[in-house]
Amino acid sequence: MALLPILRYPDPRLLKVARPVATVDDRIHRLIDDMLETMYEAQGIGLAATQVDVHERLIVMDVSAQRDAPLVLINPELVARSEDMDFGEEGCLSVPQIYDEVQRYTRVTVRALDRLGQPREIAAEGVMSVCIQHEMDHLIGKVFVEYLSPLKRNRVRSKMLKRSRDEARG
Numbered sequence: 001m002a003l004l005p006i007l008r009y010p011d012p013r014l015l016k017v018a019r020p021v022a023t024v025d026d027r028i029h030r031l032i033d034d035m036l037e038t039m040y041e042a043q044g045i046g047l048a049a050t051q052v053d054v055h056e057r058l059i060v061m062d063v064s065a066q067r068d069a070p071l072v073l074i075n076p077e078l079v080a081r082s083e084d085m086d087f088g089e090e091g092c093l094s095v096p097q098i099y100d101e102v103q104r105y106t107r108v109t110v111r112a113l114d115r116l117g118q119p120r121e122i123a124a125e126g127v128m129s130v131c132i133q134h135e136m137d138h139l140i141g142k143v144f145v146e147y148l149s150p151l152k153r154n155r156v157r158s159k160m161l162k163r164s165r166d167e168a169r170g
C-alpha cells in the first residue's frame with residue numbers, strides 16, 4: 001500500500017470530470033487500498049479518485065466513529081434524493097483548514113459497484129449523505145468552495161495560493 005499525494009485547491013486538475021471505471025481489476029483494487037490508506041492517514045471521512053489525480057469514478061469513505069467501516073463506491077449514480085435540504089459544515093482534504101456551510105439534500109440513494117464489482121444500492125442520511133454528495137461533486141470537477149459566495153471563494157483561493165508560496169519558500 002502507498003500514501004498518495006492529495007491535490008490542493010485551486011489545482012486545475014480538481015476541475016476534471018472523471019470517466020467511469022471500465023473494469024474492477026487488480027489496478028482498481030490497489031488504487032482502493034492506497035486511497036483508503038491516504039484517507040485514514042489524512043483523517044478524512046472520504047476521498048474521491050479525482051483528489052489523487054486519477055480521473056475515474058471511484059470514491060472511498062468511512063464515517064464510522066471507530067474508523068473500521070470502509071465503504072467503496074465505484075461508478076456511483078444518484079438514483080433518488082429527498083426534497084428537503086439542510087445546511088452543514090464541510091471541510092475538504094484538498095482545501096485544508098477551510099470549513100464552511102453548504103446546503104445538501106438531507107437523504108440520497110446511490111447505486112454503485114462495491115470493491116468486488118457487485119452492484120449495490122445505498123440509502124444514506126446524515127454525515128454519510130453529505131459525504132456522498134461532497135465526493136460525487138469531486139467526480140464532476142466540483143470542489144465545495146464553489147457553493148460559497150464569490151467573495152468567500154476568492155478569499156479561500158488567495159489563502160491557499162499564499163500557503164503554497166510560503167510552503168515552497170520553506
Ligand code: K1U
Binds near residue numbers: 044045047090091094
Ligand atoms: O473529500 C474530502 O476532501 C474529504 C472530506 C469529506 C467531507 C467532510 C465533511 C463534510 C463533507 C465531506 C473530509 O474528510 S474533510 C476532513 C474531515 O474529516 C471533516 C471535516 C469537517 C467535518 C467533518 C469531517
Ligand code: ZN
Binds near residue numbers: 091093134138144
Ligand atoms: Zn473534498
